[in-house]
Structure formats: structure tokens, C-alpha cells
Amino acid sequence: MIPTPYLLFLGDVPDQLAAKVAQGIKDWRPENAVGQFRMHGCGADVGVADMTLAEAKEAGAKTLVIGVANRGGVISEEWKAVIIEAINMGYDIASGLHNLLRNENDLQAEAKRAGTQLHDVRIPSVAYPIANGKKRVGKRMLAVGTDCSAGKMYTGLAVDAEMRERGMKSTFAPTGQTGILITGRGVPLDAVIADFMAGAVEWLTPDNDPDHWDIIEGQGSLFHVSYSGVTMALIHGGQPDALVLSHEPTRTHMRGLPDYSLPSLEELRDTVLPIARIVNPACQITGISINTQHLGDEEALRYCEETEARMGLPTVDPFRHGAGRLVDGLAAI
């Protein structure tokens, strides 16, 4: 668990794109972001108040979150000066950078002296159990994609937000670094040791109220040969009651695999459902989420309508059309 709320560190990144993580925190958990910290030359702005370390501390911030991607995989001396100042003011530091905070001897030493924590969210901090497959109380949803990066995290966050707006009991259960930084908890599933993957997902989504939904963040794709094992463990550890199929219609091949074409939504449905029913015989596919970012408004709507007619399932782009119809489908089971 990363202590919230956060001060969002944007550093000196050149543009908005590099601040994706900070933007995600602001969009999905605004209550977690008391402000942003920008250095000279910073080209990003996520739309919260600019604050100094002292001002944010005063406003209640507990953790400085590195909400940006850095260049060249190095934590610069300029960044370090700020991070060390924050540590000495009692901030925890959280980061999803490839180069780990804990591998920087000076940061490690300062944090030890100050008694604060460095949270490298790419690295598991828990000894997860081996999955036992026992049926858990409560409901669980998982988005599964025809490919990686098809909009599964966005779908989950949008469903969770819509459920909570309706007064339903819902928890977003992150399985990747961005989701973990947004919510302050989760499992970095791609970094878990093989034998413990499904157990980590069980650990993340334990027994809960019968009418509570865990909205589990999807990863990879059963059809993506680099990561399909991770997806499999998510399905069998998550024992979802409901699956939402996710698809990005303009892809010409699987992400990073030029020799592999995407499966159809029918192929995904026919492959994933028997696999999910091994662990939860009642599992259903309740909707389809289309990532229409590369389509025009009308084209996007038409694609969703055609898909809905073809597949017989509520089909929306939750970013464009809202997640309401996906939640209707979930509320019905």
C-alpha cells in the first residue's frame, strides 16, 4: 500500500504524453492528487495546483509519485535533488520507472535515515501464495483483449467509476504499474514469479460481500504469444463471474508481433469462455468494449452498433460512450 494522497512529480518532461501516469491519477482518483510539482522546462500539466514540497506537505500529501516516464532510463541529478529533499521532509516516494529507486544508493540511504519508504511498483513486495482455486464470495469482472493494449485498464477503471457512481460496491484491482500508482495498491503481475501468478490474483481479490465487485485489470491476451501465460493466470486466479471482451479495430497485427494477425471477437469468445469456466462454471461474457481512438465519431458508433448486432452483446467505447451499458450487463448477473 502506498500512502495517499500524493504530490504528483512531473519533473522536466517535455510533453503531456510523458505524464500519462500522473494524468491517470488525476483522471481516476483526483482525491489522491493534492497537487503537481513541476521543474523548470516542464511541458506537462495535468490540471491540478502547482505546489512546492512544503505546500503539498501542508495540504496533507504523504507520497511523492514519479508520475512521468524519464528519458534514457536514468534518474537525473536534478530529479534526485528534489526526491532527496522530499525524503528528508518525510515523504514516501513511489515510482514505476524501469530503473528502480532502491538501486540508487543515495536514495536508499536517505530514505533509511529519514525512515520513509521507497515504493518501486514494478517489483512485487509480497510473498504471494500458490493459488488454491477455492471459490470466493463476491463478484469479479475481468476484461480480456484480442491483443495487448486494447483498452482493458481504461475499461476497468470506467466500469469501477460508473459502479461507484451508482452506489454499487466496487473495487478496481490493479495488476500493472499504472493502475497500482493510481489506486495505491495492486499486484505487478508481469513481475511475479511464474508459480505464484494465479495466487497473486487470488490474494488481490479475496472474499468480499456477495454484492461487491472486484474489477480486475486485464493484462496481455490469450492470443499474444509473449504474454498469454500472464492472461491465463489472471483468468484462473481471478475466477471472473463476468468477462468483457476488449478490441482495437484498426490494428493490422498483434502488438510487437508483425507475423501474427488479431483474432476475431468470435474467436476470443470461443477460446476464453471454456477456459474461464474451468474455474467458474457460471462465468458469462457480459459486454464488449471497443477502443475507437483511431475512428471518427460516426465511424466509432457504427462499428459498435455492427459489433453489437453481430455478437449479441452490449458494445461501447467506454471513453466515448460511457461505461453505463457495460455496468447494466454486470448488474444483471
Added chain:
Amino acid sequence: MIPTPYLLFLGDVPDQLAAKVAQGIKDWRPENAVGQFRMHGCGADVGVADMTLAEAKEAGAKTLVIGVANRGGVISEEWKAVIIEAINMGYDIASGLHNLLRNENDLQAEAKRAGTQLHDVRIPSVAYPIANGKKRVGKRMLAVGTDCSAGKMYTGLAVDAEMRERGMKSTFAPTGQTGILITGRGVPLDAVIADFMAGAVEWLTPDNDPDHWDIIEGQGSLFHVSYSGVTMALIHGGQPDALVLSHEPTRTHMRGLPDYSLPSLEELRDTVLPIARIVNPACQITGISINTQHLGDEEALRYCEETEARMGLPTVDPFRHGAGRLVDGLAAI
């Protein structure tokens, strides 16, 4: 790579069962075993010459292999005395024990001083790549089970042995600790980090001669919810041309999961083949291996015959009936 040949350390284990790894080496790679080292009170004997450390060294042994399971998860002082003597004579030490050699400070220090290696085969020693899914030259076989521990490793070793006896080009590709100790190489797949599982299998079975077979050791089961992600990565990383279905007919539930019944061989076939064809559209199921250890001779034969008639695939227990008919099936594709 663990330097071969070995001296097999049996220690003071009470019975033959505890010496399964050493027995596997003797059975499958007798050329790797120059002798066995037994301590006072040892109740195991794998049928090779008893030797002192010095005698085995003289006979060419390069590595002392801990070929037994220890009690209570502790490396005893008695064992340590032998291991340290071996290190000082220039032996590498190899072990699949849960408690790692490298975590014993005295062994670590002695090995460093002597310039020899400690091989903990449960822990990956390679930075595996992420799988790229590129089609590789050569042929690959993988055994997939209705459950864990259904005889997949035995099937692979028997097929490999039969192929080499026929003069076919074959390499057994171990993915678990016993197989790694038997052959001296391999990937401890259950200990690999999630993102690199499929890449580790690609690394293990690279391009080879068009008529060469990699016989990949299977792990877990697509139907075993604790480990199905590992099995998935094996299929997609291995891109098998041929699958052999493995089954143990007397199981009443999935291993360690009392609430889960086993799938039928038909269910396994129908689930695994579309998954395997994502990465290799030409993949075929070429045979079935039945672990009949809990059946009488006649019962075993009848079970195989009935299964063969039902499934339309060559069906044998390779331990009882030999792997010849499985290899016939592979040679035909």
C-alpha cells in the same frame, strides 16, 4: 550448464524414494553418473559404483549432484562437511533443494575461494528475453496433461531416448529441476518471472536442423488453475509441431485441488489444439501417453486400447509399453 559427468550424492536418506533425482540421472543419462556417494545409514542405492570423492574425481567427475530430497528443509552439518570437502577438491555442486546452496554462507565462501560453482537449479541463471513468436527451424514436441504430475517428464524422456536409439536427431529440453539435473541444462520455468516465461522456452529451443526434434518437458496443465499460466507459456513459447496428451486415469480430482475434477482427454484435446495453433497452425496431436502405474498389466493394456479406439490416436504407457508408437507418430509428421 552444469559440468558433467557427476558423482551422485545420496547422503544418508532413509529410502529409495528420496533418491528420485539420482535415480532419474542413472536411468536416463547413465553416462552422466560415474558413481554414487553414500553416507553411513543411507538406505538408497541407484545401482552405480560407490565411490569416494577422490575416486570419482579420478574417474572424471566434475560435479557433485545432490540427488536426494532432504528432511526438514535443512542442509545438515554432516552433508555440509562432504560438500565442503568436494568444493575444496574442485567439484562444482548442483542442487534442486528448496533451501539454496548459495544461501549457506559457508558454502558460498568455500566455493568462492576454490573457484568452483554452486548450481541451484531451482533459480534461473539467465536473463531470458521476452518471446518474439518467430517461427523457428526444427521440430518440437510437448506433452500436455489433463493434470499436473501425469507423466509428462517421463513421456518426454522416453520419446527422446527412443528417437536417439533410432538415430533420429533429438534433444530433451528440461523445464523443471529434475530434468535440469538429469541433462545438465534447462529452464526452471516455474521460477521464471511472468513476462519472460514464453521467452525462456524460445531460448531453450532455438533454431535447429529441420529434422531435429526438441522434446520439451511439460509443466502443469491448462486445467490446473494454480499453474495453467505456466503451461500456456510453454505452449506459446515452445510452438510445438506435435502434442502428446498425458493422463493418469485413477485420479479422483486435480492434484492439490479437491474441488476440481479432471477434464476428459476430449476436453483437453479440444482446448489445447486451438491454443497451440495460434503459434503453430500446423500443430497436431500425435499420441496419448497414459500413466498406468496404479493399474494391473491387463487393466493397463485394456485402458490404452479403449482410449485408442475412442480417441483415434496411438495410446501407450511409455514406461510399460515403450515409446515406440509415440515416436512412430512423430516420425510421420
